[in-house]
Amino acid sequence: xxxxxxxxxxxxxxxxxxxxxxxxxxxxxxxxxxxxxxxxxxxxxxxxxxxxxxxxxxxxxxxxxxxxxxxxxxxxxxxxxxxxxxxxxxxxxxxxxxxxxxxxxxxxxxxxxxxxxxxxxxxxxxxxxxxxxxxxxxxxxxxxxxxxxxxxxxxxxxxxxxxxxxxxxxxxxxxxxxxxxxxxxxxxxxxxxxxxxxxxxxxxxxxxxxxxxxxxxxxxxxxxxxxxxxxxxxxxxxxxxxxxxxxxxxxxxxxxxxxxxxxxxxxxxxxxxxxxxxxxxxxxxxxxxxxxxxxxxxxxxxxxxxxxxxxxxxxxxxxxxxxx
Amino acid sequence: xxxxxxxxxxxxxxxxxxxxxxxxxxxxxxxxxxxxxxxxxxxxxxxxxxxxxxxxxxxxxxxxxxxxxxxxxxxxxxxxxxxxxxxxxxxxxxxxxxxxxxxxxxxxxxxxxxxxxxxxxxxxxxxxxxxxxxxxxxxxxxxxxxxxxxxxxxxxxxxxxxxxxxxxxxxxxxxxxxxxxxxxxxxxxxxxxxxxxxxxxxxxxxxxxxxxxxxxxxxxxxxxxxxxxxxxxxxxxxxxxxxxxxxxxxxxxxxxxxxxxxxxxxxxxxxxxxxxxxx
Numbered sequence: 001x002x003x004x005x006x007x008x009x010x011x012x013x014x015x016x017x018x019x020x021x022x023x024x025x026x027x028x029x030x031x032x033x034x035x036x037x038x039x040x041x042x043x044x045x046x047x048x049x050x051x052x053x054x055x056x057x058x059x060x061x062x063x064x065x066x067x068x069x070x071x072x073x074x075x076x077x078x079x080x081x082x083x084x085x086x087x088x089x090x091x092x093x094x095x096x097x098x099x100x101x102x103x104x105x106x107x108x109x110x111x112x113x114x115x116x117x118x119x120x121x122x123x124x125x126x127x128x129x130x131x132x133x134x135x136x137x138x139x140x141x142x143x144x145x146x147x148x149x150x151x152x153x154x155x156x157x158x159x160x161x162x163x164x165x166x167x168x169x170x171x172x173x174x175x176x177x178x179x180x181x182x183x184x185x186x187x188x189x190x191x192x193x194x195x196x197x198x199x200x201x202x203x204x205x206x207x208x209x210x211x212x213x214x215x216x217x218x219x220x221x222x223x224x225x226x227x228x229x230x231x232x233x234x235x236x237x238x239x240x241x242x243x244x245x246x247x248x249x250x251x252x253x254x255x256x257x258x259x260x261x262x263x264x265x266x267x268x269x270x271x272x273x274x275x276x277x278x279x280x281x282x283x284x285x286x287x288x289x290x291x292x293x294x295x296x297x298x299x300x301x302x303x304x305x306x307x308x309x310x311x312x313x314x315x316x317x318x319x320x321x322x323x324x
Numbered sequence: 325x326x327x328x329x330x331x332x333x334x335x336x337x338x339x340x341x342x343x344x345x346x347x348x349x350x351x352x353x354x355x356x357x358x359x360x361x362x363x364x365x366x367x368x369x370x371x372x373x374x375x376x377x378x379x380x381x382x383x384x385x386x387x388x389x390x391x392x393x394x395x396x397x398x399x400x401x402x403x404x405x406x407x408x409x410x411x412x413x414x415x416x417x418x419x420x421x422x423x424x425x426x427x428x429x430x431x432x433x434x435x436x437x438x439x440x441x442x443x444x445x446x447x448x449x450x451x452x453x454x455x456x457x458x459x460x461x462x463x464x465x466x467x468x469x470x471x472x473x474x475x476x477x478x479x480x481x482x483x484x485x486x487x488x489x490x491x492x493x494x495x496x497x498x499x500x501x502x503x504x505x506x507x508x509x510x511x512x513x514x515x516x517x518x519x520x521x522x523x524x525x526x527x528x529x530x531x532x533x534x535x536x537x538x539x540x541x542x543x544x545x546x547x548x549x550x551x552x553x554x555x556x557x558x559x560x561x562x563x564x565x566x567x568x569x570x571x572x573x574x575x576x577x578x579x580x581x582x583x584x585x586x587x588x589x590x591x592x593x594x595x596x597x598x599x600x601x602x603x
């Protein structure tokens with residue numbers, strides 16, 4: 001029986017009735033993705049549907065990570081949120097208004113940093129600042145840019161060009177550029193995927209610190225389960241594409257004040273990690289082919305795998321005994 | 325290591341130069357057998373006929389002529405006897421005018437075409453047909469419509485410089501990295517500011533490549549154009565000296581044309597390095 005327990009525990013980690021019944025009220029929704037679809041023309045007068053009828057609410061100040069395999073349309077969702085792409089159907093409501101096109105309120109941190117190589121670090125950040133405050137005097141623009149550069153720990157490198165910086169430093173400039181315009185929402189498309197593990201760790205710490213300090217609302221795409229666990233308040237799981245769906249929204253049970261180095265000792269960490277990995281390994285495929293009975297795309301199931309291994313063991317034996 | 329390879333290359337270059345000069349000198353210094361002739365006829369024909377001396381000048385003759393030209397490059401003794409500096413100045417001036425006009429036209433037009441895939445496709449056939457036409461083929465048309473030979477030469481320079489610049493500008497603008505354009509879009513940068521702050525710097529290295537190709541072609545074409553229109557310029561000078569049978573002057577001009585072409589090319593290469601930034 002004891003050898004079977006881990007599997008039973010994982011089954012137990014499925015929808016928590018309390019979390020499932022709690023739906024975000026309209027006033028809570030800061031961002032609301034409402035029934036968006038993205039279709040591309042395919043050969044032979046057909047269309048390929050990347051995803052359709054996708055609904056996702058987000059609270060103000062919340063850090064949401066989206067996980068899914070390549071081709072599930074994660075980047076498309078982010079581009080629609082940014083306004084770089086228009087949805088084929090549906091709409092995105094931010095702060096009570098449907099978005100149309102890009103906006104300085106929604107800053108994007110690009111996967112490949114996207115710095116302008118002919119501008120210095122200061123020039124790159126100042127370009128964003130002067131776009132936000134068009135009439136501001138030069139001194140103010142420079143001061144704001146320098147402040148943002150200092151926030152990401154690059155003070156002293158203002159006059160270097162991107163080619164003189166390491167990959168991690170370039171991405172820091174990208175983050176400084178996004179932060180400098182004081183956006184309402186920060187959108188990040190696998191911002192750390194091109195970095196080595198050590199640099200990635202330090203940058204995750206920086207991003208977490210900045211976002212907690214400023215109460216920034218963040219939507220981030222990642223492939224990295226540990227990154228999602230460390231950074232996110234809620235993790236959105238996408239099934240495989242095409243015709244991807246939001247399989248479930250996992251609420252992160254770990255405390256707000258997390259320490260990356262101690263994270264794997266936190267109660268519930270492994271339950272959460274195993275849940276996410278199970279999803280990526282098998283459920284992302286099986287769920288695409290057959291969604292469970294009663295799946296409502298408008299209200300994807302909310303899951304809260306909060307149990308430590310010991311707790312899980314106790315509860316499962318309990319419920320098994322009751323059933324028997 | 326790089327220093328030693330530079331040194332060795334320099335030594336090798338000098339050795340090659342010495343060898344060429346030596347062969348040249350030997351090739352022209354021999355005398356051939358001559359036949360007995362009427363002394364008056366011999367006096368008329370000079371050394372070529374009397375001693376069998378080669379009509380090709382030797383390197384020393386050319387060096388002497390070159391030194392004479394360089395010592396006094398700007399003398400002006402009537403329409404058929406002007407210093408080589410004045411002739412070069414005319415040619416460089418024509419190239420500057422025609423090329424300058426081409427820059428003014430090709431870069432803005434290329435920008436507009438590059439920004440619009442529709443225009444790009446619509447104008448492509450015209451560019452493809454007009455580009456390979458030898459610029460001198462335009463000369464009769466230019467002479468007929470402009471009715472001024474000097475302006476026609478400038479027009480020919482314009483028409484030959486415009487295509488490489490136009491094509492490179494279109495290509496550079498059209499291939500601006502999408503990421504950079506997205507940065508501008510997310511920052512709500514307007515189209516004019518975007519054109520100057522993102523697209524122009526991104527396309528600048530490609531545009532400069534086009535400008536460098538153009539200046540090379542313009543300098544090639546000006547010599548031929550001036551041979552046709554006559555009057556002034558280094559091309560006319562070469563043709564005039566050919567008519568004078570002054571081979572030393574022709575060889576001198578060839579070297580000077582090469583030097584000026586190299587300087588023009590290096591100037592644009594330097595400009596290109598100034599606008600190119602590694603990522």
